[in-house]
Amino acid sequence: MWRSVITGTGSYIPTEVKTNQDFTSHNFYTDQNEPIGVCPNVVVEKFQKITGIAERRYVASHLTTSDIATLAAEEAIRNSGIDPETLDMIIVAHNFGNVIEGTIQSDAVPALASRVKHNLKIKSPNCVAYDILFGCPGWVQGMIQADAFFKAGMAKKALVIGAETLSRVIDMYDRDSMIFSDGAGASVVEYQQVPEDGSGILASCARSHSVEEAYYINMNKSYMPNGDPRVRYIKMKGRKVYEYAIKLVPEAMKECLDLCGVDIKDVKKVFIHQANEKMDEGMIQALFKLYGRRDIPEDIMPMSIHYLGNSSVATVPTLYDIVRKGQDEKHELNDGDIILFASVGAGMNINAICYRV
Structure with a gap:
C-alpha cells in the first residue's frame, strides 16, 4: 500500500x-x-x-x-x-x-x-x-x-x-x-x-462556501476616521466566521473520518487552525456531538494560540512540528496514533486530513 x-x-x-x-x-x-x-x-x-x-x-x-x-x-x-x-x-x-x-x-x-x-x-x-x-x-x-x-x-x-x-x-x-x-x-x-496499518494520509476532504460567505474575511479600509480609503487591511466579520466555523467545520471533519472508516474514539489528537480558543473548543464539542458523545478527552486538542496568536496558514504545521518534536509538555505523539488536521478561513474554505503517525 x-x-x-x-x-x-x-x-x-x-x-x-x-x-x-x-x-x-x-x-x-x-x-x-x-x-x-x-x-x-x-x-x-x-x-x-x-x-x-x-x-x-x-x-x-x-x-x-x-x-x-x-x-x-x-x-x-x-x-x-x-x-x-x-x-x-x-x-x-x-x-x-x-x-x-x-x-x-x-x-x-x-x-x-x-x-x-x-x-x-x-x-x-x-x-x-x-x-x-x-x-x-x-x-x-x-x-x-x-x-x-x-x-x-x-x-x-x-x-x-x-x-x-x-x-x-x-x-x-x-x-x-x-x-x-x-x-x-x-x-x-x-x-x-507502507503496511496496511502504516503511516500516512488516510483520507481528506475540502469545501468552499462562496455565496454570502465569500467576504466574511476580506481586505478593506482602516477604521481610523479620515483614513486613506486607498489603503486596505485585513478585515473580519468575527460573528459570521464563528457561526460558520462552529456549524460546518465539524461536519467536514466527520466526513473525513467517515471516508477512511475511523471513529472519533480512535482519534488521539486534533490539530485545528489556531484562530480563537472558544471557537476551537466549540468545534471540537460539535464534532463529538455528531457522534452522540460528550466525553471529550482533555488532551485531544493541542493549543498554541495563547502565545503564538493566529498566524493563518502557519498555525497547523507549526503546532504539529512543536508537538511532533516533543516541545509541548502537555502533548505527545506515538507511532500509530491517528490524528486530524483541520482548518477554516477566507473564501470561506474548510478542509481536513485524517493521518496516521
Missing part, C-alpha cells in the same frame, strides 16, 4: 513578542469609524477572555514571508534527511505574498515558492514550485494537493509550507488586529510503500 507520509517537519517562530499590554495604548474604532467607547484596557481584557490570546509573535523588520518560509523549509529538510534536489514539488501557502516592513503592498511575483526554491539553491527544473491561496486552510490544502499528485503518479516527494506575516496587513485601529501574528511551518511529504 502506498501513502503520503510526513517524513520531516520544521517551523520558524518569530522572535519579537507582542503582548496584550502593548495594545492598551491603542485607540480602537468601529467599522463606522466611531470610537468604541470603551477604554483600551477593557477591550484587551475582554479580547483575551474570548480568544485565549495573551501574546503573539511578529517577524523582525528585515524578514519577509518568503524568508521565514525558507527557514522553516530548511529545518524540515534537515529533519527528513532528504536531498533537496530530489524534491518534485514545493508548495507555499500564504495570502499576502511578501509585504516589506513599512509598506502595505503585496509582492508575489515571482511566486514565494520560486523564491524559496531559489533560497534553497535547488537546481533541478523537475522541482515545480508554486503558491496556493486558500485562506488559513492553505497548508492543509497544500498537503491534499501533494497527496493527489502522488496518487496520480506525477510526483513522489514534496515540500509543503505555510507562511505569513499578518502583522504587516493589520489595521491598528481595529481590535481584531490583536488576533493576528506571523510564523511559518513546513513539512516534507513522501509517497512511500
